[in-house]
Amino acid sequence: MESDLWETVGMVKHALKRELVDLSYVHGIPAFGRCGKCGRPFETPSDAMANPKKATEDFHAAFAAHKCDQDASQAAARIVREATEGR
Numbered sequence: 001m002e003s004d005l006w007e008t009v010g011m012v013k014h015a016l017k018r019e020l021v022d023l024s025y026v027h028g029i030p031a032f033g034r035c036g037k038c039g040r041p042f043e044t045p046s047d048a049m050a051n052p053k054k055a056t057e058d059f060h061a062a063f064a065a066h067k068c069d070q071d072a073s074q075a076a077a078r079i080v081r082e083a084t085e086g087r
Ligand SMILES: [Zn+2]
Pocket: 018, 035, 036, 037, 038, 039, 040, 066, 067, 068, 069
């Protein structure tokens, strides 16, 4: 059953992974992205595109600063609970 446990750990790690997904770029500037963990969308306003460096920095700063909502961590907790039930 040890391999099952490691599989569960991998699933939880994946669920908790926080990275930008669905990234799309406009003129090399990240225009849209989504948090892979909580699904929160991030968008660069079109008027911010005038300053590509700042727009890129702001985009990543907004992502770094956001707090993932509870759903993702609850989902991870559920995975652990379901996997450890009945042991
Ligand atoms: Zn998030």
